[in-house]
Amino acid sequence: MKRIVYREWRIPPGRYWGILGILAVVIGLGGLSALYLEHQGHWVTGMNNFVVWGVPHVFAVFLIIAASGAVNVASIATVFGKGAYQPLGRLSGLLAVALLIGGLLVLVLDLGRPDRLLVALTHYNLRSIFAWNIYLYTGFIALVIAYLWSMADRMGAPFKKLIGLFAFGWRIALTTATGSIFGFLVARQAFDTAFLAPMFIIMSLAYGLAIFVLVLLFSFHEECRPVGDKLLMRLKRLLGLFVAAMLYFTLVYFLTKAYGAKTHGLVDWVLFDGGRYSALFWIGWVLIGALVPLGIIHHPVLGQDRNWIVAACILVVLGGLATLYVLVIGSQAYPLQMFPGHIILESGFFDGVKSETATYRPTIPEFLLGLGGVAVALIITAVGVRVLQFLPESLADAALPADAVYLPTASDRE
Amino acid sequence: MVSGLIPTRAGLILLGLCCALVAQCVLAGDGQCYVRPGSRAAALDDCVAPTAFMRRNHMELIKHQRDATVHQGIRGTRDSLAGCIDCHVSRAADGQPVAVNEKHQFCSACHAFAAVKVDCFDCHAAVPRGAPLSEAAGGMPENDLRRTNQ
Amino acid sequence: MKQQHPEETIDQGRRAWFGLAAGVTAAVAAPGVVLHLADAAPAVGTEGVPVTAAARWGLLIDTNKCLEGCRDCVDACARENGLDRQTKPAAQSSAAWADQRAVWLRKAKLADNLTGRVTNLPLMCQHCEHPPCVDVCPTGASFKRADGIVVVDRHVCIGCRYCMMACPYQARSFIHEAVHDQLTGVPRGKGCVESCNLCVSRRDHGLASTACVDACTAAGHGAIVFGDMKDPASPISLALKAMSSRQLREDLALNTGVRYAGL
Numbered sequence: 163m164k165r166i167v168y169r170e171w172r173i174p175p176g177r178y179w180g181i182l183g184i185l186a187v188v189i190g191l192g193g194l195s196a197l198y199l200e201h202q203g204h205w206v207t208g209m210n211n212f213v214v215w216g217v218p219h220v221f222a223v224f225l226i227i228a229a230s231g232a233v234n235v236a237s238i239a240t241v242f243g244k245g246a247y248q249p250l251g252r253l254s255g256l257l258a259v260a261l262l263i264g265g266l267l268v269l270v271l272d273l274g275r276p277d278r279l280l281v282a283l284t285h286y287n288l289r290s291i292f293a294w295n296i297y298l299y300t301g302f303i304a305l306v307i308a309y310l311w312s313m314a315d316r317m318g319a320p321f322k323k324l325i326g327l328f329a330f331g332w333r334i335a336l337t338t339a340t341g342s343i344f345g346f347l348v349a350r351q352a353f354d355t356a357f358l359a360p361m362f363i364i365m366s367l368a369y370g371l372a373i374f375v376l377v378l379l380f381s382f383h384e385e386c387r388p389v390g391d392k393l394l395m396r397l398k399r400l401l402g403l404f405v406a407a408m409l410y411f412t413l414v415y416f417l418t419k420a421y422g423a424k425t426h427g428l429v430d431w432v433l434f435d436g437g438r439y440s441a442l443f444w445i446g447w448v449l450i451g452a453l454v455p456l457g458i459i460h461h462p463v464l465g466q467d468r469n470w471i472v473a474a475c476i477l478v479v480l481g482g483l484a485t486l487y488v489l490v491i492g493s494q495a496y497p498l499q500m501f502p503g504h505i506i507l508e509s510g511f512f513d514g515v516k517s518e519t520a521t522y523r524p525t526i527p528e529f530l531l532g533l534g535g536v537a538v539a540l541i542i543t544a545v546g547v548r549v550l551q552f553l554p555e556s557l558a559d560a561a562l563p564a565d566a567v568y569l570p571t572a573s574d575r576e
Numbered sequence: 577m578v579s580g581l582i583p584t585r586a587g588l589i590l591l592g593l594c595c596a597l598v599a600q601c602v603l604a605g606d607g608q609c610y611v612r613p614g615s616r617a618a619a620l621d622d623c624v625a626p627t628a629f630m631r632r633n634h635m636e637l638i639k640h641q642r643d644a645t646v647h648q649g650i651r652g653t654r655d656s657l658a659g660c661i662d663c664h665v666s667r668a669a670d671g672q673p674v675a676v677n678e679k680h681q682f683c684s685a686c687h688a689f690a691a692v693k694v695d696c697f698d699c700h701a702a703v704p705r706g707a708p709l710s711e712a713a714g715g716m717p718e719n720d721l722r723r724t725n726q
Numbered sequence: 727m728k729q730q731h732p733e734e735t736i737d738q739g740r741r742a743w744f745g746l747a748a749g750v751t752a753a754v755a756a757p758g759v760v761l762h763l764a765d766a767a768p769a770v771g772t773e774g775v776p777v778t779a780a781a782r783w784g785l786l787i788d789t790n791k792c793l794e795g796c797r798d799c800v801d802a803c804a805r806e807n808g809l810d811r812q813t814k815p816a817a818q819s820s821a822a823w824a825d826q827r828a829v830w831l832r833k834a835k836l837a838d839n840l841t842g843r844v845t846n847l848p849l850m851c852q853h854c855e856h857p858p859c860v861d862v863c864p865t866g867a868s869f870k871r872a873d874g875i876v877v878v879d880r881h882v883c884i885g886c887r888y889c890m891m892a893c894p895y896q897a898r899s900f901i902h903e904a905v906h907d908q909l910t911g912v913p914r915g916k917g918c919v920e921s922c923n924l925c926v927s928r929r930d931h932g933l934a935s936t937a938c939v940d941a942c943t944a945a946g947h948g949a950i951v952f953g954d955m956k957d958p959a960s961p962i963s964l965a966l967k968a969m970s971s972r973q974l975r976e977d978l979a980l981n982t983g984v985r986y987a988g989l
Contacts (some may be wrong), residue, residue, distance in 0.1 A: 203916045205815050205902035210825035214887040214900060274885015274900060274917030277695070282884050285865040292864035292888050348978055349858060349894035498896055500849075500974055501836050501989075507844070510800060510832035512825060513896065521825065646879045649871065649930040650774030658910045699880060699908065699915030706909040710806045712937055713928050 166249045166561070168314075168551035171544075173384045178548060185541040192534015195527035196271035204274065207528050212512045212520035213494045218272040220486045221532025224369065225265030225539060226299070227340055227362055228482070230333040231370015233258035233306055236313070237333070240326030245563035246393055249554040250378070255310040256546045257374055257539075258333075259303055264539030266299055268532055291342050298336045305329045314551070337363045344489070351428045352493030357418060361411045365482065368404035372478035375401065377540075379472060381547060382557065390559030391466075398471050402459040405478060409452045428496055431519070432488065439492040442484045451481015495519045610686045612666035617682075620663070624654045634660075652708060657696065662704045675702035774930060782874035783924050784853065784955040784983035785939070786962050786971060791949035792846045794835060799848050799950065802941030803831040806925060808909040815903050828899035828914075830922040831938055845989055848938065848950070850922035851876055851897040852974060853983030859889035859898065868919075874955075874983050875924050883918040890919060894975045897921050924952075955983065 171178075199206060209216040235254035239247035270276055286293040309329045312318030318325075341362030347353040375397050382389050416433070419425040432443055455474040457464075464470040497514020506513045512520050547553050554561075609627075611617045623630045625637065641655040652659075664682040665673045676683045677697040687694060707715040804810040807830060814823040831850040837843065857876045859868045867883035870876050878889075878898075890898045898921040905915045911927055914920055925936040935943075939952040953962030971985040 200917075202815070203903040204900065205818050205823070205826050208822075209900075210822070210902070211829070211890065211899050212825060212896065214890040274887070274919070275883065278882075278884045281882055282865055285867075285882055287860075287863055287866040289861045290864045290866075290888075292862060292886065296864065343888075346862070347858075347892050349892055349975075494891070498894060500895060503839050504836040504845075505839055506834055506836050508833075508835040509849075510797075510834070511829045511849075511896065513832075513834055513849070521821075523822070642881060644774070644776075645930075646877070646881065647869070647871070648774075648776035649873070649926070650776060651927060651930045653774055661910070699905070699913040699918075701908045701910045701913065704910055705907065706808075706911055708911045709927060709931055709933070710909075710911065710937065712802065712806060712940060713925075713931075713933055 166563070167555040168249075168252065168553060169555050170549060170551055171381055171385060171547040171553055177384065178544075181544055182541060185537045185544065188537035189534050189541065191530045192268075192271075192532075192537065195530040195534065196276075198527055199272070199531070200276060206525060208523040208525050209528075210520070210522070213491055213522035215490055215494065216522060217487075217491075217524040217528040218268050218531045218535075220483060220490055221535050222265045222268040222272070223340065223490060224482055224486050225261045225268065225535055227337055227366035228369040228373050229258045229261035229265060229366075230302070230337045230340075230363075231366035231368065232261055232374050233309075233329060233333050234367055234370055235374055236309065237326060237330040240323060241330045246396060248563055249557060249561075250374075251313045252310060252552045253378060253381075253547070254374060255306045255313065256552050257377060257543055258370075259306050259310075260539040260542035260546065261370075261373070262299060262303060263542060264535040264537075267538055268535035271531060291339055291346055295336075295339050295343065298332070298339050302329075302332055302336050305332050334363065337366045344493075349498060350493055350496075351425045351499060352419070352432075352489070352496060355415075355418065357411075357415055361408075361415060364404065364407045364411050365485065368401065368408050368478055369482040371397070371401050371404060372475040372482075376472065376475045376479070377543060378557075379468065381553060387553070388556050388558040390557055390562065392559040393557055393562060394468070394471065395466075398459055398465065398474075401475070401478065402456060405452050405455055405459075409448070409456075412447065412452075424499060424502065427499075427517075431496055432492060436492060436496075436519070439488050439495065442492075443488050446481055446484020447488055449481075450477050451485055452478075455481070491522055495522055610682055611664065612682050614666040614668075615682065616663045616665075618666075624659070657700055658704070658708060661700075661702065665703055673703040677702045777871055777873045777930070779872045779874075780956065781954040782855075782956045782983065783929065784874070784953065784962060784985065785924075785936075786951040786965050786985045786987060787847055788949050788951075788965075788969070788987045789845045789847045790988040791947050792833075792848065793947060793949075794844070794846050796846075796945070796947065797833060798941040798945045798947070799938035800831050800833055802937040803850075803922070806937035807912045808907075808914065811907050811909075812905075826900075826902040828901060828920060830897075830899070830920070847986060847989065849895065849897070849974075850938075850984065851893075851924075852895050852980070853922075853924065855981035855983070857980065858892040858894065858978075862888045862892040864888065871926075873929065875926055875929065876921075877923045877926060878919055878921065880913070880915070880918040880920065885917040885919065887919060894978055894980070 207216060207218075233254055235247055236251035236258075238244045239251050270279060273279070282296065286296070288294075305325070306329060308318075309322075309325050312322040312325045338359040341359035342356075344353045345356050345358035375394075378397075379389065379394075381387075416429055420429040432439060434440055436443070455477045458470050458474040458477075459465050461470075496519055497512075497517065500513065505517065506515050509515050514520075617623070625633075630637075637655045638657050638660070641650075641653065641657065644650040644653075645656070660683075661676050665676050666681060668674050674681055675697070677694075678684060679688075683694070683702075709715060801810075809828055809830060812827050814820065814827070818826070831848055834847055834849050836845050836847075838845075853870075853874055853876050855870075855874065857868070857870055860870055860876065863869075864886060865882050865884055867879045867881075868876070868889050869879060885900065887900055890896075890900060898919050900919050901914060901916050903916060908914055925933075928936060935952045939950045942948065942950045951962045951965050953960040955962055955966070957963060965987075966985060969987045971987040972989050973980070973982040973985060
């Protein structure tokens with residue numbers, strides 16, 4: 163094993179600026195959408211008094227949980243002593259910070275009064291899990307930056323293990339709290355369960371890793387730096403594990419909901435009668451987000467092909483967005499159960515008249531705002547790897563350190 | 577609990593008032609003030625507090641009033657924003673009130689000069705519109721805004 | 727005129743003016759002091775008294791007296807709070823606008839799944855003792871006044887809508903558009919969340935009732951009783967004692983301030 167050398171991302175300037183340019187355009191469109199939204203008010207979105215959180219929140223939540231998943235790669239090396247992951251730590255930290263910033267930006271720009279951001283930082287209600295999140299997010303960014311320092315600076319090295327452990331604990335807390343934003347909502351049948359917290363953690367691991375692998379392969383490919391097969395297979399198998407776990411959690415979530423009589427209707431609706439929500443559930447959440455990637459990953463031929471692995475990662479990301487669309491928006495569209503045992507015949511407001519669900523038709527600015535957040539995350543990453551030494555020169559198998567604690571894995575035995 | 581201190585404070589205000597008045601005269605020459613002709617204030621001598629004090633501190637007064645009203649239900653007192661508008665709003669030739677945040681009107685002329693932007697009128701009516709209580713509730717309450725300062 | 731001076735003079739003038747005024751301020755206007763000064767000034771008008779927990783305001787709705795098709799309470803609420811002044815943004819479709827405009831009070835008509843018995847009732851903020859909206863609000867803008875009224879301090883609301891996610895009664899509305907022509911007594915504007923506040927300014931001025939109750943009573947229905955649930959002699963307390971009533975979603979144990987009889 164050789165010493166790991168990190169080097170800036172030196173793709174040709176034309177290519178680099180081209181990438182930045184494209185991202186800047188997407189960010190610009192997102193920014194314009196935010197301005198448009200703030201100027202006009204939210205009536206220009208599909209959001210209304212019943213579906214109060216829409217597509218921007220799908221993107222924001224996705225980016226935020228993916229952020230805590232992305233840092234997991236570093237944790238695997240530091241906390242769980244897997245040496246092979248060690249060279250990936252820096253990129254993992256950078257990506258985590260970038261994704262979180264992108265997600266938070268979307269969340270903040272969607273506020274009814276983004277001009278009052280300062281209010282959010284100076285007034286807080288400690289009973290609110292949302293207020294807690296503000297601190298968990300800022301703390302996470304600070305902690306990951308410290309983590310990066312400990313990984314990159316000789317002076318930081320003695321603290322690496324400790325900071326890494328702390329960052330790991332923090333990211334668990336962060337995703338737990340993000341899941342609890344929904345889980346603590348006793349009013350809504352689809353939420354109201356602590357189960358959402360671990361489910362979000364599993365989802366974060368899958369999405370974060372998928373994005374990480376995509377960024378890693380793209381940046382290395384652009385510069386023809388080698389990524390060893392053995393490493394890639396490990397990452398791929400890990401992704402398979404996370405996706406399978408996610409599928410299992412999905413199953414248990416719906417079983418829990420199907421068991422209680424008061425949530426029968428909800429399960430029926432999401433799985434069968436929900437129109438586009440059912441379609442998104444089966445095609446997006448289950449098929450694209452889980453079954454197809456699992457098929458690719460475990461396929462004896464496709465699973466060895468880098469292009470197919472990339473495809474699997476992209477599918478996990480798309481499936482993740484569909485998952486959150488169903489989870490965040492579908493759960494609001496399904497009417498509240500205010501009068502059990504009754505059917506609402508008429509109402510002057512949406513009350514699920516005759517069990518109808520709320521309408522939500524997202525508009526283009528909402529998507530642009532969300533994509534703007536994604537582009538912000540990517541541009542931070544692109545600039546970061548360009549100007550600082552985040553990427554190892556080589557991830558060829560021979561260049562990788564051994565695991566600190568050697569645990570044989572299936573492929574090692576192959 | 578602080579009543580013992582009041583005389584000293586009152587003295588200090590007086591002192592400050594004098595200084596401010598002198599400064600005002602020196603600076604504005606003609607003693608121009610922002611009060612609009614045609615507003616009720618134009619016919620009165622005093623604001624709800626000494627004018628110099630108001631110039632500097634009206635925002636503190638209104639913000640204090642705001643929290644007192646929203647959180648403690650203290651309404652209709654002399655510092656209410658509705659009261660400021662009611663007294664300071666000017667009237668066009670046809671008798672219609674002109675929004676206090678319109679160009680060259682009371683609040684906006686001075687704010688434009690001082691480069692201050694307030695968002696209060698996103699929500700607050702900038703002209704008196706409807707009594708503090710709805711007509712259904714009997715219109716003006718006991719502590720009538722119009723009577724509070726006379 | 728001051729504001730017509732050339733740029734530089736303005737700046738100098740402003741600085742000198744502020745400098746002097748700052749002296750005044752430093753002497754008398756440290757935040758706490760301002761408040762005392764305001765209190766110590768010659769009493770003009772009636773000083774309000776802070777609300778206390780001595781009262782808890784609530785409503786009792788007798789659904790048996792609530793008529794199908796009657797909108798008196800809804801219209802009275804809209805008039806009282808300037809909600810009838812809402813205008814649809816020109817480019818918005820009517821269907822989408824119906825879901826976006828603010829509604830503080832609505833009527834609902836339900837039928838029992840088993841018996842088919844039909845019930846009509848008004849629905850609004852239930853003014854919970856343990857309001858979920860207050861728990862989740864990140865800035866503390868949603869709060870409960872000492873007298874039990876749940877309100878949004880729209881000077882602190884950032885428009886995150888988490889309270890709307892948390893409310894079991896869909897009682898809150900978000901303001902999706904710029905608002906004009908508000909009533910002086912009921913400020914409201916884009917980007918914040920609002921809901922029924924039990925006609926809060928009527929409370930503070932010591933009036934007997936709310937707009938919806940007045941309208942219902944005036945129409946001769948008398949389906950809603952308003953009052954202090956802590957005062958055992960108040961009409962609402964007596965009525966609550968006399969007839970059986972329910973809270974909506976009592977499973978959540980929120981101890982609502984709005985009760986329904988005959989449901």
